[in-house]
Amino acid sequence: MPIATVNPATGELVTSYDPFGQDRIERLLAEADTAFRTYRTTPFSRRAEWLLRAADLLDEDRDTIARTMTVEMGKPVTAARAEAAKCAKAMRWYARNAERLLADEHPDPDDVHDSGASRALVRYRPLGVVLAVMPWNFPLWQVVRFAAPALMAGNVGLLKHASNVPQTALYLEDLFLRAGFPEGCFRTLLIGSGAVEAVLRDPRVAAATLTGSEPAGRSVASIAGDEVKKTVLELGGSDPYLVLPSADVAKAAATAVTARVQNNGQSCIAAKRFIVHADVYDAFAERFTAGMRELNVGDPLQEATDVGPLSSEQGRADLEELVDDAVRRGAAVLCGGGRPGSLGGGLENGWFYDPTVLAGITPDMRVHREETFGPVATLYRVADLDEAIRVANDTPFGLSSNAWTRDPAEKERCARDLEAGGVFFNGMTASHPALPFGGVKRSGYGRELAGHGIREFCNATTLWYGPEE
Structure with missing residues (x-):
């Protein structure tokens, strides 16, 4: 089956590629393995030089690659440009900080001597070839937040990107090559999901990272577990937003x-469940619904567009099923709830869905348990903080969370009891290179970004020197 770009705003085929055959996959695996053996010995200063050059090139390419992302997966072009800028920022952050984050660690001298050593330390060494299975929703950022730390640590990367963003995937390989990274340090594999297992089982692949759906994560984790290979998984989220x-x-x-x-509601860390105290519920619901209703839905290539199409026809169908199920079971539609009227401009066949607010959510509705990957919000009225936290935690996911309060005691309670990889107070969840990112429960395991992320794919090696040293 071809790997193709279909413009989600129009439903039109833009370009397609034949999947790589076995001979080409073998050649790329061999190149990556060979590259690692020399690249791992390059100094941090050289790796930083190449990564800084990649950041500069990405800045120069920003408008072009933003348009590519928008055509491939439908995000508003303004958001696509911001994503490219964020990637360049992350590259520069790791170029400046990687050597410090991976510096040798020296235990307390008394403990060293108690172990019988004259000296001992911990050194972080790269693992090798890391396979990255990445999603379409942030086609640059998801890759860069893996690639920047992995490359600075001395690893090399093989990218299996989502099949609907092949142009972005190929751009990333070209970007790192143009920046000066040696041949084989970062390669794109244009392959379908069925070919992932063989690559992951190949002995030259040391580890894997996946951002994507829970079923995809379960599959990669089971294969990697069978091969006893390290994995980092960042899966779905149904993030609570407490007011x-x-x-x-x-x-x-x-x-x-x-x-x-x-990102048209297609973000794992987007707030999805709005849990509001009864004292402020009516005021919040009125303002929030009005804001959702006023959003401009349309051509994602236009600067004024707030919400573009869903990335695929199936994605919209899945969202419609969740909304229809909730309505059948008694949910109230405060705004939206279906496809927009005629958009004109050749967008009639695009995969658009109106920004939607549902209220009166009950546990028997699918939307209460399942992630809504699109511009659909669910509203909950709660009596107190205890109920708010119970509702927030009543989900199989635990990626991030938000809490709006000025009360120090409430902040401390949320920090202690919300089951998530992050708690953001009086603001929305966002990732930053200096802060670890990841989840708990079925949102995955391991961390990306910050020092936690760069050390995920390193061998923390104990170096022990006996008394004769």
Whole structure:
């Protein structure tokens, strides 16, 4: 089956590629393995030089690659440009900080001597070839937040990107080559999901990272477990957004709109379940619904567009099923709830869905348990903080969370009891190179970004020197 770009705003085929055959996959695996054996010995200063050059090139290419991303997966072009800028920022952060983050660690001298050594230390060494199985929703950022730390640590990467963003995948390989990284340090594999297992089982692949759906993560984790290979998984999220009585309701509602529809609502860390205290529920619901209703849905290549299409026809169908199920079971539609009217401009066949707010959610609705990957928000009215936390944690996911409150005791309670990889107070969840990112429960395991992320694919090696040293 061809690997193709289909413009989600029009439904039109843009370009397609034949999947790589076995001979080409073998050649790329061999190149990656060979590259690692020399690349791993390059100094941090040289790796940083190449990564900084990649950042500069990405800045120069920003408008072009932003348009490519928009055509491939439908994000508003303004968001695509911001994504490219964020990637360049992350590259520069790791170029500046990697050597410090991976510096040798020296235990307490008393403990060293107690172990019988004259000296001992921990050194971080790269693992080797890392396979990255990446999603379409942030086609640059998801890859760069793996690639920048992995390359700075001395690993090399093989990218199996989502099949609907092949042009972005090929661009990334070209970017790192143009920046000066040696041949084989970063390669793109244009392969279908069925070919992943053989690559992951290849002895030249040392580890894998996956961002994607829970079924995809389960599959990769089981294969890697069978091969006893390290994995990092960042899977789905159904992030709670708590609004408590002391919150700035106007600001919380305005931020909630952005938090829900970022990337057309197709973000694992987008706020999805809005859990609001009864004292401020009506005020919040009115402001939030008005903000969602006012969003401009349309051509993602236009600067004024707030919400573009879903990435695929199947993605929209899945979202429609969740909304229809909730409505059948008694949910109230405060705005949206279907496909927009005629958009004109050749967009009639695009995979658009109106920004939607559902209220009156009950546990028997699928939307209560399943992730809504699109511009659909669910509203919950709760009596107190105890109920808010119970509802927030009543999900199989635990990626991130938000809490709006000015009360120090409430902040401490949320920090202690919300089951998530992050708790963001009085703001929306966002990833940053200096902060670890990842989840708990079925949102995956391991961490990306910060020092935690760069050390995930390193061998923490104990070096022990006996008394004769």
